[in-house]
Amino acid sequence: xxxxxxxxxxxxxxxxxxxxxDNRMDKTLKALRSELSKIRTGRAHPSLLxxxxxxxxxxxVPLNQAANITVLDARTLGVSPWDKNMVTDIEKAILNSDLGxxxxxxxSVMRVPLPALTQERRKELTRVVRSEAEKARVAVRxxxxxxxxxxxxxxxxxxxxxxxxxxxxGNIQKKTDAHIRDIDQILKDKExxxxxx
Numbered sequence: 660x661x662x663x664x665x666x667x668x669x670x671x672x673x674x675x676x677x678x679x680x681d682n683r684m685d686k687t688l689k690a691l692r693s694e695l696s697k698i699r700t701g702r703a704h705p706s707l708l709x710x711x712x713x714x715x716x717x718x719x720v721p722l723n724q725a726a727n728i729t730v731l732d733a734r735t736l737g738v739s740p741w742d743k744n745m746v747t748d749i750e751k752a753i754l755n756s757d758l759g760x761x762x763x764x765x766x767s768v769m770r771v772p773l774p775a776l777t778q779e780r781r782k783e784l785t786r787v788v789r790s791e792a793e794k795a796r797v798a799v800r801x802x803x804x805x806x807x808x809x810x811x812x813x814x815x816x817x818x819x820x821x822x823x824x825x826x827x828x829g830n831i832q833k834k835t836d837a838h839i840r841d842i843d844q845i846l847k848d849k850e851x852x853x854x855x856x
Contacts, residue, residue: 669818673810673827680806680831684799684838691795691842695849698784698791703730703773708738713752715745722752731770738762738769781853788853792846796839803835 696706705728712719713726722728726740726749740749746767753762753771762769776784807828814824 665818669813672813672818673823676806676809677827677830677834680802681834683802684834687795687798687802688838688841688845691791691845694791695788695845698788698849698853703732703734703736705730705736707758707773708736708753708756708771711752711756711758713745713749715748722749725749734773734775736771736773738771740767740769743767776853784853785850788846788849792842795842799835799838799842803831806831 696704697710705723708722708728711722713722715725722738725742725745726738729737729739731737738749738753740746746764746769750762750764750769753760753769760771760773762771764770810819810824810827810831813819814821819827
């Protein structure tokens, strides 16, 4: 009876380690997608302005919480503040952001045209994108190392056998490989998007 209880506990601990590693790797992918969405391509997308913050009655809030952001055409975003008094604050926030955009205000609606990317700027952005992808790969490998460390601890405590340790390390490696492939695909897609004219 004690053995089956220990087996159940051991199985739960192994599952917890694998689930934790998988969740952390998924969060790394999500963070990479979020970072890459901020990198401007020649195409208009509302997420481009997501990290811009605006002073809204004394506190800094993301632009999408103070205005409606829409795509007017392939190279133009529309920003409609919910409060008409916010137009100048939003305009300043967009101008002061690191995006290099110049909003054009017509009444209470702002048009934000996206200038075409030069070839030099595309190459620079490609380097940034590759750097972000490499950071994500390193994060995934660190998560693998942590999970393997937990398995070694269980082996040292004689909670699992060497065969179980090897098998679970193989499972952790499969998860790692799958997430690295996802990162490589995200990178490939973003690079292709940056090189579109």
